[in-house]
Amino acid sequence: MSGAELAFRLFGAFRSLVDDLHDELARRGHPAVRPAHGFALQAIGARGATATELGVRLGVSKQAAGKTVDGLAALGYVERTADPTDARRKIVVVTPAGREVLRLSVEIFERLRAERERDVGVTRMREMEAALRGLDSAGAPRVDASAWLSS
Amino acid sequence: MSGAELAFRLFGAFRSLVDDLHDELARRGHPAVRPAHGFALQAIGARGATATELGVRLGVSKQAAGKTVDGLAALGYVERTADPTDARRKIVVVTPAGREVLRLSVEIFERLRAERERDVGVTRMREMEAALRGLDSAGAPRVDASAWLSS
DNA sequence: GTTGGTCGTCAACGTGGTTGTCCAATAACA
């Protein structure tokens, strides 16, 4: 396989997973969730986070993180709450609806992976995952894919 | 590996390849080339293409394809030429500079793949590529990554 | 109590998509 084809197929495989995830999320009552939302929800986590923290975790500016929070809040998946110890900070917390999306995403991703594993074979899947771990030295999530495309 | 981690690592591996490619392209005299440009150049191909054809190949509107051509033309990588048989059509052709970028990209991608192969091992690499071929039923290129993110 | 750093937000901008509209040119057909 050529290097270019390798890159292209890695992206294709990723995209197929994410597309299938969002198709299924839409079918299960969350049609407005987009890829960036899932990443952000995960980055906020159970303990909540401020917009600035979220920006660091996502690898984007605090302003961009703030806009993402706006979108998520408009959909009812997160809420901004006051920090009792610091009036400047606003803690973003995941709502029950947001937790439902996270729970569903995990479940659906597992199902999708199982489907792929059935298609390509258990051994081959294990080898691929091992290779991926080696390939991707994987630091921070960096979901600024849109900005990355135009960098 | 969880399904979510699989998706994430697929993207990470892809992104690492493309980032490294563009770092190297920049070092070799093409700092302004962005990922979308490479895809577009490849889609135009040796025989040239019209903006509308390019849009179909890239999975975007003809207007978006036209803008991409504008950018590529401003960088000197393509040129719009008249179609002698149809005065409406303008054939976009790759210039020598554009061909140089394509040639360099192929070469660099091969080197990057070889590096990865050295890291993960020949056998494991072969298994991963086989798995990727199975995973990604890969029809048309579909490089509308930016649009896809915001869909 | 002033001074400096941090948090969140607003504003302006860039990039790269989208749809809608329009004109010029070609193709199809009565």
Added chain:
DNA sequence: TGTTATTGGACAACCACGTTGACGACCAAC
């Protein structure tokens, strides 16, 4: 052949999502 339908390219307005710069509010430290 003349009229009508379709096609290719461009323009405009708009949207999504990132950026930087600036600013007010607040906290902390000397």
